[in-house]
Amino acid sequence: MKPVSGDRWRGVAERSWRPAALLAACLVIWHLITVTGLVEAYLVPSPARTFDLLVDKWSYLWGHTWVTTYETILGFVIAGVLGVLVAVAMVYSRTVESTAYPILLFAQVIPKIAIAPLFVVWLGFGFEPKVIVAVLMAFFPVVISTVTGLKSVDAEMLELAATMGGGPVKTFVKIRFPAALPHLFAGLKVAVTLAVTGAVVGEFVGSNEGLGYVILQANGNMDTPMLFAGLIVISVVGILLFLLLDLAEQLMLPWHSSRRGAAVTTLLAKGGT
Amino acid sequence: MSTTLGTTSAVAINDVSVRFRSKRAETTAIEQVSLDVAPGEFVSIVGPSGCGKSTLLKLVSGLLRPSSGSVTLLGEQVRGPRHDIGFVFQRAALLEWRSARRNILLQAEMRGMSSAEAGRRADELIEMTGLTGFENALPHELSGGMQQRVALCRALLHQPRVLLMDEPFGALDALTREQMNVELHRVWRETGTTVLLVTHSIAESVYLANRVIVLTQRPALVKEVIDVELPGERDYSATMARPEFAAATARIRDLLGAVTGHD
Numbered sequence: 001m002k003p004v005s006g007d008r009w010r011g012v013a014e015r016s017w018r019p020a021a022l023l024a025a026c027l028v029i030w031h032l033i034t035v036t037g038l039v040e041a042y043l044v045p046s047p048a049r050t051f052d053l054l055v056d057k058w059s060y061l062w063g064h065t066w067v068t069t070y071e072t073i074l075g076f077v078i079a080g081v082l083g084v085l086v087a088v089a090m091v092y093s094r095t096v097e098s099t100a101y102p103i104l105l106f107a108q109v110i111p112k113i114a115i116a117p118l119f120v121v122w123l124g125f126g127f128e129p130k131v132i133v134a135v136l137m138a139f140f141p142v143v144i145s146t147v148t149g150l151k152s153v154d155a156e157m158l159e160l161a162a163t164m165g166g167g168p169v170k171t172f173v174k175i176r177f178p179a180a181l182p183h184l185f186a187g188l189k190v191a192v193t194l195a196v197t198g199a200v201v202g203e204f205v206g207s208n209e210g211l212g213y214v215i216l217q218a219n220g221n222m223d224t225p226m227l228f229a230g231l232i233v234i235s236v237v238g239i240l241l242f243l244l245l246d247l248a249e250q251l252m253l254p255w256h257s258s259r260r261g262a263a264v265t266t267l268l269a270k271g272g273t
Numbered sequence: 274m275s276t277t278l279g280t281t282s283a284v285a286i287n288d289v290s291v292r293f294r295s296k297r298a299e300t301t302a303i304e305q306v307s308l309d310v311a312p313g314e315f316v317s318i319v320g321p322s323g324c325g326k327s328t329l330l331k332l333v334s335g336l337l338r339p340s341s342g343s344v345t346l347l348g349e350q351v352r353g354p355r356h357d358i359g360f361v362f363q364r365a366a367l368l369e370w371r372s373a374r375r376n377i378l379l380q381a382e383m384r385g386m387s388s389a390e391a392g393r394r395a396d397e398l399i400e401m402t403g404l405t406g407f408e409n410a411l412p413h414e415l416s417g418g419m420q421q422r423v424a425l426c427r428a429l430l431h432q433p434r435v436l437l438m439d440e441p442f443g444a445l446d447a448l449t450r451e452q453m454n455v456e457l458h459r460v461w462r463e464t465g466t467t468v469l470l471v472t473h474s475i476a477e478s479v480y481l482a483n484r485v486i487v488l489t490q491r492p493a494l495v496k497e498v499i500d501v502e503l504p505g506e507r508d509y510s511a512t513m514a515r516p517e518f519a520a521a522t523a524r525i526r527d528l529l530g531a532v533t534g535h536d
Contacts, residue, residue: 166382
């Protein structure tokens, strides 16, 4: 039933070599484009230069990375908690559902980048407007996935629960919520990548720290190596947060993950985010 | 079996009708059905597909209210979901994240039974149904028959006096189904529970029951009640070979043929 650990690692290796090879191929193409002079070096810096810069300016980048990561995690956690609470209210109350849905949709459809300046006006240049944008970005997928999860519970299971007489609270805690967790995690994984975007968008609009600020500065100075370095660090932050959630999912829902696939496959399946 | 009830029926369905209203039409699922089940009795219900057999069980459990008529369970009129029954569905409906044993114990947790007593009872049932060695397996690691055994144990954990079974073995292969029939027969003999079994299998309905209720096509009416004249303790093959068994199954087949129109 459970694979021996040696097999497991071989499995991971088998699954990872293709994406690793693709990544390597991209780096080689990037390198070739820059060495052949096909594109001017000030437009696209070589991979080597970019990585040199990553190493040289590590402490500078690290400080800004920490700011963005902090905003992302804070926004993600707030969105996660709020999203689950709103979803529960929507599933248990028709009135809440019909009242909240249009507003939710409106909040989702409105371009976050367009309302971000408003938060800067209201809350200044601190971390608050960034967190709010991150929350707004991450909130919607959490609500939708949790609602789907809570509604996906087997109708017969709920009937059975009714004959067991545990009441709505026990039914929720022991049956409905755990059953919704796979959906919830899918939503959280999308949400965390959106929270990164939200934090960076918030920084674009007005800030003096964070990776969004780094990129904006680099852009203004035509410092493409720094721009590329900033992009790479942002991607790494997003991927690490995603993998962290994937790991949490595997630890918390072994019954589910054992039938799904491992982190790398999921990552590729959700590639677009 | 139960002396406290005296002459009261375990289940009494009195003149019950169920009508479902859709946008355009009103359909009658069950039409004036009456049925009395004695304490400790095993009653099978057979009928054409979609005739409302399952609806009947939902009425008894209180998951569904009748449009007219009344249902009495253990001397008390059914007004909402009842907690003094055990229910087994066609699909095992197990919680995927819980082991077999913990799925059985869900019944105890929902009811707030003492965990020591529930644990002892669960172990008893696990042994009785041949689940020993699979206590810690997750549902997806179990075969269909095993899953259904877990569902049966869960339904019996709180020692309900009435067990409702809605085509519990419908999804199993023929051989597993026979095994499950033999086991259910033994469990019924050992526990003395009143059982109402909805099934599609004529052989199953006769082998297990004291009485077989044959329903007509929708709206379901009681077409006939067959008394099964077989001994209490029933060996599977020997029972199959008995003339009473052949007579009862033939009669039911005739009745079902008549109601479905292919005789």
